[in-house]
Amino acid sequence: MTEVVSQWSGRRRILLIAALFALPVIAAYALYLSGWRPSSTGNHGELVQPARPIEDVALTLLDGKPIRFSDLHGKWTLIAFGAAQCLTPCESNLYKMRQVIESQGKEAERLQSVMVVTDARARDWLHYTMKDYPDTRVIAGPADGVTKLARQFVLPAGSPLDNLNRIYLVDPLGNFLMSYPADADPSGMRKDLVRLLKVSRIG
Incomplete structure (x- = not known):
């Protein structure tokens, strides 16, 4: 039982880390689909x-x-x-x-x-x-x-x-x-x- 709990805890930790990495990508994609663009792009023209x-x-x-x-x-x-x-x-x-x-x-x-x-x-x-x-x-x-x-x-x-x-x-x-x-x-x-x-x- 302890081994099962340990495995679940390890998987949850991995999923949490993966979610943290994926969140910025998901947010950026959502902003792109919404049509939002930054007011400054770094271009001089x-x-x-x-x-x-x-x-x-x-x-x-x-x-x-x-x-x-x-x-x-x-x-x-x-x-x-x-x-x-x-x-x-x-x-x-x-x-x-x-x-x-x-x-x-x-x-x-x-x-x-x-x-x-x-x-x-x-x-x-x-x-x-x-x-x-x-x-x-x-x-x-x-x-x-x-x-x-x-x-x-x-x-x-x-x-x-x-x-x-x-x-x-x-x-x-x-x-x-x-x-x-x-x-x-x-x-x-x-x-x-x-x-x-x-x-x-x-x-």
Whole structure:
């Protein structure tokens, strides 16, 4: 009888320990199913929840060559929108994107930067500016294609056509994941991308 009681006591102890380990997992799963999410995720950018697939659009590059938005798939893409006469906020975004990508070291090849021209006037100015950013693709038209693309990046603050000077992040599958305001800290952007590239199996 004493042996049976001892066995039961041992099993109860094991079950209690197992329950203590399982409780956090059960609680986390219940919170996930309820739709609760932490107010702070550790990201420096603003998450798009849920991620938004970007519809394919026919576009043209600055040199007139055709390109489709889907041609950008396969890499993590930083996108900025701005007028052809690229003034201070636009140049700041170009600089940020270049520096953030270069800072990724050997992982930099998994990233690309794109500038989408919302006003194709002053192209001479744009050609001059882009000499400092030879690795950045420039989408310069057509106007209806640029508008169709820009409207897919609408946020509560507005669309890229409202001169928000934000930087947008699209994953290698073509999903809009995150955006950064005009005054975003490049070091925060770099940290986000380090984390994404470390855990991601795509791109």
